[in-house]
Amino acid sequence: MNVAIQGMKGSFHHLVANEFFGNGIELTECMTFAEMPELLRNNTVDAVIMAIENTDTGTILSNYVLIDKYDLNIQGEIYLPMQHNLIALKGQEISDIEEVWSHPIAIKNCELFFEDYPHIKIVEEKDTAFVAKQIKEMDIKGVAAIASTNAAEIYNLDIIQESIQADKYNMTRFFILTKNRDFSIDVNLHNKSSLKFITNHQLGSLADILNICSKHSLSLSKIQSMPLEKEPWNYAFFMDHDFDDYLAYCNALLEIEQKVSVLKILGEYTKGKQVLLNEIS
Numbered sequence: 001m002n003v004a005i006q007g008m009k010g011s012f013h014h015l016v017a018n019e020f021f022g023n024g025i026e027l028t029e030c031m032t033f034a035e036m037p038e039l040l041r042n043n044t045v046d047a048v049i050m051a052i053e054n055t056d057t058g059t060i061l062s063n064y065v066l067i068d069k070y071d072l073n074i075q076g077e078i079y080l081p082m083q084h085n086l087i088a089l090k091g092q093e094i095s096d097i098e099e100v101w102s103h104p105i106a107i108k109n110c111e112l113f114f115e116d117y118p119h120i121k122i123v124e125e126k127d128t129a130f131v132a133k134q135i136k137e138m139d140i141k142g143v144a145a146i147a148s149t150n151a152a153e154i155y156n157l158d159i160i161q162e163s164i165q166a167d168k169y170n171m172t173r174f175f176i177l178t179k180n181r182d183f184s185i186d187v188n189l190h191n192k193s194s195l196k197f198i199t200n201h202q203l204g205s206l207a208d209i210l211n212i213c214s215k216h217s218l219s220l221s222k223i224q225s226m227p228l229e230k231e232p233w234n235y236a237f238f239m240d241h242d243f244d245d246y247l248a249y250c251n252a253l254l255e256i257e258q259k260v261s262v263l264k265i266l267g268e269y270t271k272g273k274q275v276l277l278n279e280i281s
Helices: 013-022 037-042 059-071 104-109 129-135 149-154 205-215 247-258
Strands: 001-006 024-029 045-053 071-081 085-088 098-102 121-124 143-147 159-161 173-176 193-198 218-227 231-240 260-267
Touching: 001 013, 001 037, 013 045, 013 071, 037 071, 037 173, 045 059, 059 129, 059 173, 059 218, 059 260, 071 143, 085 129, 085 149, 098 129, 104 121, 104 143, 104 231, 104 247, 129 143, 129 149, 143 149, 149 159, 193 205, 193 247, 205 231, 205 247, 247 260
Parallel strands: 001 024, 001 045, 071 260, 098 121, 098 143
Antiparallel strands: 045 173, 071 173, 085 143, 085 159, 193 231, 193 260, 218 231
C-alpha cells in the first residue's frame, strides 16, 4: 500500500495514514495538495490523505475542488486532534528562540501563545514536519517549529512547550481518497455519504433537498456552498449525511435527483471516529 500525504514523515497527514492503514505502508511525500490527484490517476499511489476542514480555520475549499475535478472517491474519514508543540534542537529553551517556522494553519491555531513572545518572528512554511527536519539536518539554533510529538521523536528534537494551540479541542477532519469507488464492500458498513449537487434555479429548491433528507431520516452533518466557475452568484453544494438505513438513503437520492441539475456521489463510507491523542500509533 503506497499512500500519498501532504508533508513529510512526522506530519499530521502521516499520523492519519498510519491510523487508517496501519504502520506497514509506503509513503509518498507531497508538498502540495494539488500534486496528489495525478498520483492516483497514474496509479503511482493507492490512496491519498487530504485535510478537508479544521474546527478553528474552517473548510479547505480548494481541496473540495480537487476531489470534484479529478473524480476522487472518499473511502473514509478521520478526525484528529491538533496538538501543536514548540520543538527545537536539544538544549534550546524558549528564551533562545528568535524565529518559529511552520504551516500557516498551525501558526493560526497558535497565535495566542505567541502574544507573550513578541520578539519571536513567525515564518510560514509548507509543512510542519519539513521544518522539523530542516532544523535537525542543518543544526539551526534559535529557530523552532510548530509540529507534532511524532515529528519531535522522528527528528530527535526537544519539545520546548507542549500543546500551544489556543483551542485545546482543536481538530482536523481528513479524507482518505482513492481513484475508484469500491462496490464490493458490504453496504451495511456504510453509514455516511458525501454528495455534490447543483440546484435548479427555482425558489425553495435547496429547502426541497433538505426536506427530502429529513423525510428519509438522513442526518445532515455538513453543508458547504462553493461558487461555480464562469457562473457568477451561482453555487454548487457539498453535503454530508449520516444514516442508519442504506435503502432509505438510496430512496432519498432518487428523489433528490429529480430536484437538481447535477448530483454526484463523492463517497459512501463508514463514519470516522474521533481519534484520541493517547490512541495515536
